[in-house]
Amino acid sequence: xxxxxxxxxxxxxxxxxxxxxxxxxxxxxxxxxxxxxxxxxxxxxxxxxxxxxxxxxxxxxxxxxxxxxxxxxxxxxxxxxxxxxxxxxxxxxxxxxxxxxxxxxxxxxxxxxxxxxxxxxxxxx
Amino acid sequence: xxxxxxxxxxxxxxxxxxxxxxxxxxxxxxxxxxxxxxxxxxxxxxxxxxxxxxxxxxxxxxxxxxxxxxxxxxxxxxxxxxxxxxxxxxxxxxxxxxxxxxxxxxxxxxxxxxxxxxxxxxxxxxxxxxxxxxxxxxxxxxxxxxxxxxxxxxxxxxxxxxxxxxxxxxxxxxxxxxxxxxxxxxxxxxxxxxxxxxxxxxxxxxxxxxxxxxxxxxxxxxxxxxxxxxxxxxxxxxxxxxxxxxxxxxxxxxxxxxxxxxxxxxxxxxxxxxxxxxxxxxxxxxxxxxxxxxxxxxxxxxxxxxxxxxxxxxxxxxxxxxxxxxxxxxxxxxxxxxxxxxxxxxxxxx
Numbered sequence: 158x159x160x161x162x163x164x165x166x167x168x169x170x171x172x173x174x175x176x177x178x179x180x181x182x183x184x185x186x187x188x189x190x191x192x193x194x195x196x197x198x199x200x201x202x203x204x205x206x207x208x209x210x211x212x213x214x215x216x217x218x219x220x221x222x223x224x225x226x227x228x229x230x231x232x233x234x235x236x237x238x239x240x241x242x243x244x245x246x247x248x249x250x251x252x253x254x255x256x257x258x259x260x261x262x263x264x265x266x267x268x269x270x271x272x273x274x275x276x277x278x279x280x281x282x
Numbered sequence: 283x284x285x286x287x288x289x290x291x292x293x294x295x296x297x298x299x300x301x302x303x304x305x306x307x308x309x310x311x312x313x314x315x316x317x318x319x320x321x322x323x324x325x326x327x328x329x330x331x332x333x334x335x336x337x338x339x340x341x342x343x344x345x346x347x348x349x350x351x352x353x354x355x356x357x358x359x360x361x362x363x364x365x366x367x368x369x370x371x372x373x374x375x376x377x378x379x380x381x382x383x384x385x386x387x388x389x390x391x392x393x394x395x396x397x398x399x400x401x402x403x404x405x406x407x408x409x410x411x412x413x414x415x416x417x418x419x420x421x422x423x424x425x426x427x428x429x430x431x432x433x434x435x436x437x438x439x440x441x442x443x444x445x446x447x448x449x450x451x452x453x454x455x456x457x458x459x460x461x462x463x464x465x466x467x468x469x470x471x472x473x474x475x476x477x478x479x480x481x482x483x484x485x486x487x488x489x490x491x492x493x494x495x496x497x498x499x500x501x502x503x504x505x506x507x508x509x510x511x512x513x514x515x516x517x518x519x520x521x522x523x524x525x526x527x528x529x530x531x532x533x534x535x536x537x538x539x540x541x542x543x544x545x546x547x548x549x550x551x552x553x554x555x556x557x558x559x560x561x562x563x564x565x566x567x568x569x570x571x572x573x574x575x576x577x578x579x580x581x582x583x584x585x586x587x588x589x590x591x592x593x594x595x596x597x598x599x600x601x602x603x604x605x606x607x608x609x610x611x612x613x614x615x616x617x618x619x620x621x622x623x624x625x626x627x628x629x630x631x632x
Contacts, residue, residue: 165300165385165396172304173378177529180354181370184525187355197362199425200520209363210426218437221604225440228612232447235619236403236460239451242623243458246631256620256627263616270612279608281601 220278224270231266235259303395307384315535316346318585325586326593353531356524361423364521368422373522373529375415379408380533380540387543388463390553390574397463402450405462405544406443409499412533413439419530420518431517434507434600438498441607442505445495448615452488453477453548455619455626466552471562476551484622489549491611491618496541498603501534502588504595507603542584546577550584553577 199206238259246252273279320335320343327334335342360369386401388394398404413436420432454460456477457468469476477485498505509517519530546552553573555561561572598606 161296162396162398164296165303166382166398168297168300169304169307169382169385169395170378172301172308173381174374176308176381177374177377180525180529184354184356184358188524189355189357191357192359196359199361199363199423201426206426210424210429211421212426212429214429214433218433221437222440224608225444228444228447229440232406232444235447235451236454239454239619239623240458240460242455242626243631246627252627252631256624259623260620263620267613267616270608274609279604281604 217278217281220273224273224278227266227269231262234262300395307395308381311381311384311536311539312532314539315532316350318535318539318589319349320346321585322589322592325589329590329593350528353524353528358524358526359521361425361521363424365422365424368418369521370526372415372419372422373526373533375418376412377415377529377533377536379411379415380536383408383540386462387540388466388547388552389577391570393553393570393574394463397461399459399461401462401465402454402460405540406447406450409537409540410439410443412537416518419522423518423521425521427516427520428518431509431520435501435518438501438505438507438600438603441604442495442498442611445491445607445611445615446499448612448619449488449492449495450544450548451619452481452484452622455622456481456485456630462547462552466547466554469551470554472558473551473556475554476549476556478549478551481622481625484618484625485549487614487618488622489545491615492545492548495607495611496545497588497591498607500538500541500588502538503592504598505603506597507600538588539581539585542581542588543577545584546580550580 199210238255242252242255245255323345324334324342335345338344338348360366383405385395386398386404388397416435416439417432420428420430420435423429453465457465459465459468465477473479478489479485501509509519519527522530553576555572555576561569561576564572
């Protein structure tokens with residue numbers, strides 16, 4: 158059943174790849190090709206570009222990415238919890254346990270967010 | 283392993299069915315994008331007291347078709363300093379996930395290509411692959427505007443990924459399933475059974491969060507910082523032209539439609555009619571047809587809402603954008619999650 162489910166995903170990916178390839182190749186047959194030095198120059202609003210663009214980037218982006226990573230991993234735990242809670246809640250003990258678990262989990266997560274906030278990493282400079 | 287002919291035939295039929303569905307959905311996406319771009323230009327023109335496109339074909343309906351044909355025959359320029367392979371692959375990495383997401387979208391009763399049990403997770407997981415394509419495009423262009431745009435895009439997309447996830451958890455909690463079809467079926471009945479009018483105020487907050495964060499994910503105007511024509515030229519796709527640019531464009535509008543489809547599915551009752559006598563009593567193929575119509579009508583309304591927002595609001599600054607997510611939507615979303623959890627565990631299940 159599982160393999161059958163994801164067969165559809167596989168077919169969609171292949172159709173997507175074929176579509177992209179076909180449009181790119183088809184437009185290759187129709188479009189003109191007259192390159193010139195000016196045209197191929199990196200676009201910087203008409204200025205001659207100085208140096209490559211592959212520079213160092215600000216560490217701020219990296220910190221945001223790290224915080225995101227924590228929350229994204231957390232999503233992998235929250236989704237199954239969210240899907241299962243209704244079923245579990247037929248027993249009252251399990252419902253209370255499930256909620257307390259999530260309060261602790263989200264509490265730790267929120268503490269991390271508060272820490273990052275107080276540290277000033279969430280300020281865009 | 284022994285190969286069974288009957289099984290193999292069944293598999294071939296299965297693949298042929300999915301292939302037909304895949305092609306149908308591809309054509310559907312292309313038509314929707316052509317229509318939404320046209321509608322966008324009409325709506326913005328109306329709101330700004332202009333006429334908008336009205337020359338190409340009757341009422342200008344062929345305008346976007348003409349644009350597409352024009353893009354199709356445009357010269358493909360790869361700048362001298364660019365990484366040629368990554369530059370070519372990037373549009374595909376952005377477009378294909380935007381298309382593959384449609385596997386789980388319930389267009390109508392029994393009209394889902396494959397109602398995966400991990401539906402909601404699948405949507406968030408697949409649609410975030412596009413970020414890799416955007417970064418690739420910005421990096422491969424070897425252009426300062428593109429790279430800046432790509433970094434901005436990535437930080438914006440990951441910032442709003444979290445509120446999207448937290449907002450999507452609320453309907454999941456209420457229906458106890460990640461399967462989009464099940465979530466829609468739980469909202470069957472009349473307008474009062476829709477999630478939007480359920481569990482006040484948690485569902486309404488979640489719906490608003492999904493709309494705001496989804497607009498940021500779909501890169502539409504109050505949050506179109508990664509494109510920001512007046513600041514970054516065009517962001518990560520500055521160097522792109524012709525068909526490759528068209529693919530980015532296609533992906534962007536396909537994502538905007540995915541957003542409206544998700545809002546409809548999770549909060550606005552999906553394909554269910556708003557009142558019972560407008561098709562709720564039908565069965566079989568007739569209900570499939572009527573539910574498809576209802577789904578499209580609702581999506582159309584949400585798309586018009588998005589276009590209205592797009593033509594009304596000014597662009598936010600990048601620090602405002604990041605604060606909105608990390609200091610606004612994320613804490614609210616976490617609190618909302620806990621309250622809804624308590625409500626579901628202690629009230630709904632009783």
